[in-house]
Amino acid sequence: MIISTKYLITGDGKTVLTDKAVYIGEDGKIGKIAPKEELLKEFPQEEVKEYGDATLLPGLMDMHAHLAYGYSQPDSFNFGAQLIMLYALQHAQAAFERGITTVRDMSSAHGVCKNLKLAEKKGFIVIPRIVHTDTGICMTGGHAWDEVEEADGPWAIRKEIRKQVRDGAEWVKILTTNREPYPEFTQEELDAAVDECHRRGIKCGVHAGTNPGIQMCIDAGFDTIEHGTFMTLDHAKQMAEKGIAWTPTIMAYTYLYKLCKENIEKNGDAPVSDPVMQKEMANYEFFEPAYKAYRDHFKEFYDTGVTVLAGTDMVMYHSPLLPLPRELQYMVEYGITPVQAIQVATSNPAKVLGVEKERGLVAEGLDADLLVVGGDLSRDITRLKDVKFVTLGGKRVFEDGIRYVGTGNMFM
Numbered sequence: 001m002i003i004s005t006k007y008l009i010t011g012d013g014k015t016v017l018t019d020k021a022v023y024i025g026e027d028g029k030i031g032k033i034a035p036k037e038e039l040l041k042e043f044p045q046e047e048v049k050e051y052g053d054a055t056l057l058p059g060l061m062d063m064h065a066h067l068a069y070g071y072s073q074p075d076s077f078n079f080g081a082q083l084i085m086l087y088a089l090q091h092a093q094a095a096f097e098r099g100i101t102t103v104r105d106m107s108s109a110h111g112v113c114k115n116l117k118l119a120e121k122k123g124f125i126v127i128p129r130i131v132h133t134d135t136g137i138c139m140t141g142g143h144a145w146d147e148v149e150e151a152d153g154p155w156a157i158r159k160e161i162r163k164q165v166r167d168g169a170e171w172v173k174i175l176t177t178n179r180e181p182y183p184e185f186t187q188e189e190l191d192a193a194v195d196e197c198h199r200r201g202i203k204c205g206v207h208a209g210t211n212p213g214i215q216m217c218i219d220a221g222f223d224t225i226e227h228g229t230f231m232t233l234d235h236a237k238q239m240a241e242k243g244i245a246w247t248p249t250i251m252a253y254t255y256l257y258k259l260c261k262e263n264i265e266k267n268g269d270a271p272v273s274d275p276v277m278q279k280e281m282a283n284y285e286f287f288e289p290a291y292k293a294y295r296d297h298f299k300e301f302y303d304t305g306v307t308v309l310a311g312t313d314m315v316m317y318h319s320p321l322l323p324l325p326r327e328l329q330y331m332v333e334y335g336i337t338p339v340q341a342i343q344v345a346t347s348n349p350a351k352v353l354g355v356e357k358e359r360g361l362v363a364e365g366l367d368a369d370l371l372v373v374g375g376d377l378s379r380d381i382t383r384l385k386d387v388k389f390v391t392l393g394g395k396r397v398f399e400d401g402i403r404y405v406g407t408g409n410m411f412m
């Protein structure tokens with residue numbers, strides 16, 4: 001297959017090529033990048049996809065998702081092992097219409113992601129590439145305790161990590177702050193979690209949004225800090241220096257802030273009947289400064305050179321699934337360029353996941369996880385909404401509004 005577009009964003013944060021086409025080889029890798037005429041001559045039998053005024057870029061990576069999150073559903077009691085698998089499947093496949101080809105799941109019900117991957121390997125289903133933790137780990141009564149595993153003390157935490165690694169976890173997720181200004185795990189517990197992961201060669205991310213929890217997580221040496229909502233410029237500098245990446249999840253907090261604000265404007269102090277909304281309204285006082293913290297500080301933190309990752313973390317009932325294009329739009333609104341924003345969702349995640357030699361860039365020899373959007377994305381990040389074509393390992397998974405996920409490769 002040859003894909004031809006006017007613009008090509010490689011994903012390195014700076015390079016935009018024009019009037020180039022990409023040849024995808026039989027092996028599902030990018031075989032050659034060259035002017036279209038040259039490729040047509042070299043590969044005359046190939047199917048040609050001509051998109052004209054459009055942009056080709058690497059498939060996007062959502063670095064903070066919860067594919068199997070049924071807790072915010074009004075009938076969450078129905079979301080047992082069977083239903084949650086089907087929910088996670090449709091959630092994962094929704095990635096394709098957003099141009100997402102890799103998802104890092106940062107805590108889902110035990111075994112869901114592992115089994116999705118197994119089903120994909122067997123050819124039952126077509127899903128994006130998934131890199132996953134098991135369920136998150138918090139202290140007893142800590143953040144999201146009713147959704148994740150509770151563990152207290154270094155050895156209980158180490159034991160839980162060992163169990164999760166035994167059961168197929170590829171990353172570990174720790175949660176150590178909630179909305180309050182005190183940390184949950186002690187330094188000793190955080191240090192133990194990081195040590196247990198790193199000595200096993202596993203990376204670990206941590207939910208840390210408030211202080212002094214953020215500094216404790218930097219000191220412990222986590223690989224990624226999730227949210228970092230109230231981090232400071234000094235924190236960002238330390239993270240840049242220590243190689244700790246930051247997944248801000250601007251969208252999640254902004255969405256909740258706006259939702260609560262709308263509710264207040266519409267209903268005033270009237271009691272909220274929807275139990276899901278009730279829970280969020282209780283956190284309004286947190287969401288407003290959270291929204292402002294991202295808006296006012298994102299760019300100065302980005303400028304420290306800290307590795308920024310795009311993640312959505314949208315688990316609210318009725319919230320859009322994996323709205324990564326909107327997350328990148330916020331980053332551009334707050335001061336970075338569209339081409340830099342694309343790097344945050346492509347080659348930055350690839351490096352943090354340790355797959356930069358396989359994907360994350362449009363470059364010869366890498367997997368053809370590719371995305372075509374209409375128009376010049378290097379000038380207008382909102383063009384990400386106009387997804388025309390997506391390939392995963394060279395195979396079409398989305399085209400003109402249709403997902404190509406109905407059959408796997410089981411019988412081929």
Ligand SMILES: [Zn+2]
Nearest residue numbers: 064066106313
């Ligand atoms: Zn999350």
